[in-house]
Amino acid sequence: MKLVLTFLMVLMAQSGWADTLVPVRTIRAKQVITAEDLAYKSVDIAGTFSDPAEVIGQEARVSLYAGRPIRPGDIGPPAIIERNDLIMLKFSRGGLVISTEGRSLGRGSEGEIIRAMNLASRTTISGRISADGSIEVR
Missing domain, CATH: 3.90.1210.10 (Antifreeze-like/N-acetylneuraminic acid synthase C-terminal domain)
Incomplete structure (x- = not known):
């Protein structure tokens, strides 16, 4: 028992x-x-x-x-941007799209917000990583 x-x-x-x-x-x-x-x-x-x-x-x-x-x-998700990668910075509003080259200051995957430097102006910005590896600046 x-x-x-x-x-x-x-x-x-x-x-x-x-x-x-x-x-x-x-x-x-x-x-x-x-x-x-x-x-x-x-x-x-x-x-x-x-x-x-x-x-x-x-x-x-x-x-x-x-x-x-x-x-x-x-x-x-796996990172698609590594620190110091050359990337495209994209700003779009309405029908206007501005693109320029930048350098990532961090690493991240699609949808994450990271900092990057605009190589033309040396300005630091933040933006969201797109699926194509560019950064959408708001």
Whole structure:
């Protein structure tokens, strides 16, 4: 009887556990995560990933250590602009579009706001990164 109760308690304790994605090796910040980097581990931690499609192709924002669950703030889309890249600065209002060359002062992915320098005027501006790698200035 005691063995059956112990088995039921263990079974009930494990029923809330879910498979969570963990790295199989240390993944350094700025590295893109591949399918070979991931494995499942049965742990009960809220706010972690269980679907590999949500993680594969993302970039590590911090170092991810083997066996530790991956949290949403640990990863993000890969950067398309690196610090000191030559980029196009674009300003558009109505039908007017002004483009000039600039240099990025940070790194980021599509949709993020970063600082850049207008190479013609040496003015520092902030803008949102477009999918084509240019920066939209507002």
